[in-house]
Amino acid sequence: MKRIFLICYAAVSIWAILSVLVNGRRASRSFGWIITILMLPILGPSIYYLFGVNRRKFKFYKLKKNSIRQLYDEKYSQSKITNPTIEFSSDTLTRLSTIITKSTTVSAYNGNEVEIYQTGVKSFESIFSAIKTAKKFIHIQYYILANGTILDKLIELLASKIKEGVEVRVLYDSVGSFSFSGKLKKRLKSVGIKAFPTMPLRFGNFMYTLNYRNHRKIVIIDGVIGFVGGVNISDKYIGSDKELGIWSDIHLRIKGPAVDSLHRVFIKDYHFASGEKVLPSETYLPQIEESGHSKVQIVTSGPDSKQPTIMYQYLSMIALARKRVCIANPYFIPGSSVYNALVTASLGGTDVNLLLPNKSDSKIAKYSMYANFEGLMEAGVHIYLRKDFSHSKAIIIDDELVSVGSGNFDVRSFEHNFETNALIYDEKIAKEIVKEFNSHCTKDILLDLKKFKKRSYFQKMKEGYSKLFSPLL
Numbered sequence: 001m002k003r004i005f006l007i008c009y010a011a012v013s014i015w016a017i018l019s020v021l022v023n024g025r026r027a028s029r030s031f032g033w034i035i036t037i038l039m040l041p042i043l044g045p046s047i048y049y050l051f052g053v054n055r056r057k058f059k060f061y062k063l064k065k066n067s068i069r070q071l072y073d074e075k076y077s078q079s080k081i082t083n084p085t086i087e088f089s090s091d092t093l094t095r096l097s098t099i100i101t102k103s104t105t106v107s108a109y110n111g112n113e114v115e116i117y118q119t120g121v122k123s124f125e126s127i128f129s130a131i132k133t134a135k136k137f138i139h140i141q142y143y144i145l146a147n148g149t150i151l152d153k154l155i156e157l158l159a160s161k162i163k164e165g166v167e168v169r170v171l172y173d174s175v176g177s178f179s180f181s182g183k184l185k186k187r188l189k190s191v192g193i194k195a196f197p198t199m200p201l202r203f204g205n206f207m208y209t210l211n212y213r214n215h216r217k218i219v220i221i222d223g224v225i226g227f228v229g230g231v232n233i234s235d236k237y238i239g240s241d242k243e244l245g246i247w248s249d250i251h252l253r254i255k256g257p258a259v260d261s262l263h264r265v266f267i268k269d270y271h272f273a274s275g276e277k278v279l280p281s282e283t284y285l286p287q288i289e290e291s292g293h294s295k296v297q298i299v300t301s302g303p304d305s306k307q308p309t310i311m312y313q314y315l316s317m318i319a320l321a322r323k324r325v326c327i328a329n330p331y332f333i334p335g336s337s338v339y340n341a342l343v344t345a346s347l348g349g350t351d352v353n354l355l356l357p358n359k360s361d362s363k364i365a366k367y368s369m370y371a372n373f374e375g376l377m378e379a380g381v382h383i384y385l386r387k388d389f390s391h392s393k394a395i396i397i398d399d400e401l402v403s404v405g406s407g408n409f410d411v412r413s414f415e416h417n418f419e420t421n422a423l424i425y426d427e428k429i430a431k432e433i434v435k436e437f438n439s440h441c442t443k444d445i446l447l448d449l450k451k452f453k454k455r456s457y458f459q460k461m462k463e464g465y466s467k468l469f470s471p472l473l
Helices: 002-023 027-039 043-051 066-076 091-104 120-133 149-163 182-190 258-274 309-320 335-347 363-378 411-416 427-440 449-453 457-468
Strands: 108-119 137-142 167-172 194-197 218-221 225-229 248-255 294-301 324-328 351-357 382-386 394-397 401-405 419-425
Touching: 002 027, 091 108, 091 294, 091 309, 091 419, 108 120, 108 258, 108 419, 108 427, 120 149, 120 218, 120 225, 120 248, 137 258, 149 167, 149 182, 167 258, 182 194, 194 258, 218 258, 225 258, 225 401, 225 419, 248 258, 248 401, 248 419, 258 294, 258 419, 294 309, 309 335, 309 394, 309 401, 309 411, 309 419, 324 427, 335 351, 335 363, 351 363, 351 427, 363 382, 363 449, 363 457, 394 427, 401 427
Parallel strands: 137 167, 167 194, 324 351, 351 382
Antiparallel strands: 108 248, 108 294, 137 218, 218 225, 225 248, 294 419, 324 394, 394 401, 401 419
16 A cells, blocks of 8 residues: 555656646746655645646646637627727837737727725725616626625625616635635525626635636626726725734726726626626627726736736836836735846836835735845835735836736736736826825835845745745735
8 A cells, every 4th residue: 555655646746847847937936846846745746736737738727618718708809899099198008008908809998987996995985886876787706705894785785786676796706705604605695696606616626726716806887887906895994903904905996988898807707607698798788988088908817818917017017117116015926027127127217116015914925025125125126114004906107007906916916816907098097096105105114225134034034935935825
């Protein structure tokens, strides 16, 4: 028996190492996986299988309808909305829009009205207000649905709208909403809500859904009003967390043609979660008239994408910046490509500013972030550690272009998660967000390179140890 076990273990380890060598794209990461496989018997190959396998190249993931999702995009990507050629204020913006369009098939649209909410309280007020106006349908998708006051109020509102004849559909992520008990799921369905997990944790698919999460936060009202950003359904945004206080976050309300693009993201995910095929129709994708003056482009990315579009978006924005880059993010673990882009931008004279939380809901994430700080500051990057916990995910370029959404600056968002950002080509919106950004960037929270270098050896050890696990976060 022992001999059979050793043979099986050797075979699995050899398979894992060969998989790393054949499919690994970065030498340093491949070397790390090989060391993990060799140094952690049984556990090492298991960790690699769960978190290291590149599902884009593996037939295993294609069997889970990855290729079908791509065909779905090609079939339903063309919006019925008239989209005249958009004239941007610079060749820089034109190039960025072209990159996103070619990698996602989603174009930028004129004529959008965008409202910005800097707190969860304001976001929920607006979302609930919009739900009350719904006449036909309400479509909701969140990474986290957590028990509490906000969820109770949401269900109460949705139940009242269902009594009025409004259709309600809800998507949630199985990992993010792990506390989403069976009783609560039954409660949703008992009031007439069609609720489905986007990545269900079931026997037979557990091994890949555990690592691939739907991180999107989307609300669509009647196909004409949309919400997108970083806020989840959780009381952490309205009540004080014992360790982190009240979470802050940026969320957007969009009215106009870009809502069509945002809604198609939900429709595709709902189709594959529920099996229903009724949503890609004029009933749910109405003609949308222009409502404002902002150009908006929806950016999506996921394991089914042909390219890691969210990463390409961030890289392009950093590379195209001429004056200033401002980044707010709770999980800044950028990987070598984005790290080098920021260093290059700073060395080239671009003012690069990072606004990150000093507190974190993950110790490993916090110390993984710290592991990048010294090299960035040596290149001239300014790092501000705000005292509260900010969950905001935004990047502003030259005070004229801003992205807000669910995409973090980490490997998980770039490679493993289904994400959605709204890219807004509007100087007025960008300046409104950068004003809030600047209000937090005070001298008292600016990291000093000399002082930071004097941190303890134990601190550096925690950073190095945490960085090893950053791909798993």
